[in-house]
Amino acid sequence: MAAEISFRTEHDLLGDRDVPAHVYYGVHTLRALENFPITGSPISVYPELIKALACIKQAAAQANHELGLLDATRCDAIVGACAELLEGKLHDQFVVDVIQGGAGTSTNMNANEVIANRALELLGKKKGEYQYLHPNEQVNIGQSTNDVYPSALKVATWFGILGLIDAMAVLRRAFEAKSLEFKDVLKMGRTQLQDAVPMTLGQEFSTYAVMLGEDEERLREAALLICEINMGATAIGTGITAHPDYAPLILKHLKEITGIPLVTAPNLIEATQDCGAFVQLSGVLKRVAVKLSKTCNDLRLLSSGPRAGLGEINLPPMQAGSSIMPGKVNPVIPEVVNQIAFEVIGNDVTVSFAAEAGQLQLNAFEPIIAHSLFKSVTHLRNGCLTLAERCVKGITANEAHLRASVENSIGIVTALNPYIGYANATSVAMEAHATGGRVYDIVLERGLLSEQQLDEILKPEVLTQPTPLYMPPKQ
Structure with a gap:
């Protein structure tokens, strides 16, 4: 037989409601639970947001205590x-849904109520005994959802970005290790999926590392844009109900608590309505996703086969690839990262629309901006770590196949162009294509270069980097 649930009665502007006695949230959160049964995902799925809200509420309490607006006992609780x-x-x-109406008010009140009820317990009181410590009167003093919510989003996103940068660095180092491992493995480069000129597999993998390193820097730059907060703005940026010295005090405490180089926006009215920093950050996340997806496309293509594709590299087998084709293994790790990238690109569109849709002194759509950004940051972080650990670190090269592709390729005729001329090189390439013969053999048969000259020109170190023009010895 199920245990009987007891309730406490709480009151808001719409009347009285019974709230389960054991929960720490209150009537405002209860109504939000009923009003927004949208995704089934509560805001607790983003722990950085909960911690950011806690940082802000703590800093606010300390600032208001210094201003004489909150006694020491309540502040400590x-x-x-x-x-x-x-x-x-x-x-x-x-517990409120990640997507909600009200510009984040339900999230702010959820935080106020949980903190108030836990603080009441620390004071030796019962949940709901708000006459001793009130969610609005004490926890939310000097604040509005309109400065708490965007500021918390920026703090939370900062934490998330640091985690993403760390994950990208793990993946970058995995590619750097493979670049070193494959530094002497010769292969054919391709443009437009056609044979181009030789390169090393190490050079190919180094590009993936460089792309990640570039985007780590772009993320650090974007992070600086979200250091500007609007705490002290209250409702629309005028600072109504806040003490004149509140904004610099809460900034001081929030910087100490978070370790983030936060600054107060010079114009709080502008800062309360402008979502430009979120749009910029979302754009950088899209850049990361696009380049990461391109890398995964390459890994899938290079490993295609194993017999009927390029088959240049082997991805570590992670699971059976088919319920009907025995022995089939699929590139499941790059595939899941591709899908993360598609999601991030879609999230960027959502952030753009939501930022554009703001009206006058407030953007009511920051909850979907928050949801989109947190999904992008979290999923990209998980994707980078998964790609590094379960794919890149286990990649091997099919060296003999790669070398044979170079030797049989028509593309190496480009390396001979400075020595035999463009017309001769074109004629050799056409004959090789028509007959299936090797460029090396055709050049020898025509007497255009000697075997010694060809061997010198076609050395891997000559083929894969800028070198002084090799001049054939005089006959």
Whole structure:
């Protein structure tokens, strides 16, 4: 027989509601649960957001205490509750849906109620005894959802970006290791999927590392844009109900708590309505996704086969690839990263539309901006780590096949062009294509170069980097 659930009664502007006695959230959160049954994902799926809210509420309590607006006993209780949230406790009490109306008010009130009720317990009181410590009167003093929510989103995103940069560095180092391992493995480069000129497999893998390194820097640049917060703006940026000295004080405490080089926006009215920093960050995340997807396309193509494709590299087999074709193995890790990239590109479109849709002094659509950014950051981070650990580190090269492709390729005629001239090189290439013969053999048969000269010109170190023009000895 199920245990009987007890309730406590809470009141808001719409009237009284019974709230389960054991939960830390209150009536505002309860109504949001009923109003927004959208995704089935609560905001607790993004722990960085919960921790960011805790940082802001703690900093606000400390600032208001310094200003004489909050007594030491209540301040200490709020700070204690926030400390538990920063440790990862009570995150299951953040239950409102990630997509919600109200510009994030439900998220802010969920935080206010959880912190207030935990603080009441620390004071020796019961949940719901708000006459001793109130979610709005004490936890939310000097604040509005309109400065708390975007500021929390920026703090949370900063934490997320650091994690993503770390994951990208793991993947970059995996590619760098493969670049070193494959530095002497000769292969044919391709343009437009046609044979081009020789290169090494190490050079090919080095490009993937360089692309990641570039995007690590772009993310660091974008992160600086989200250091500007609007705490102290309250409703629309005028600072109504906040103490004149509140904004610099909460900034001081928030910087100490988070370690982030935060600054207060010079114009709080502008900062309260402008989502440009989120648009910029989303664009950089899309850049990361596009380049990462291109890399995964290459890995799938280079490993295609194993007999009827390019078959130049082998991806580590991770699972059976088919329920009907015995022995088939698919490039499942690059495929999942491709799909993450598609999602991030779509998230960027969502962020763009949501930022554009803001009206006058507030953007009501920041919850979907938050949801989109957190998904992109989280999934890209997981994708980079998965690609590094379960794919890149186990890649091997089919060296004999790669070397044979170079020797049999018509593309090496490009290397001979400075020595035999463009017309001769073109004629040799056409004959090789028509007959299936090797460029090397045709050049010898025509007497255009000697075997010694050909061997010198076609050395791997000559083929894969700029070198002084080789002049054939005088006859």
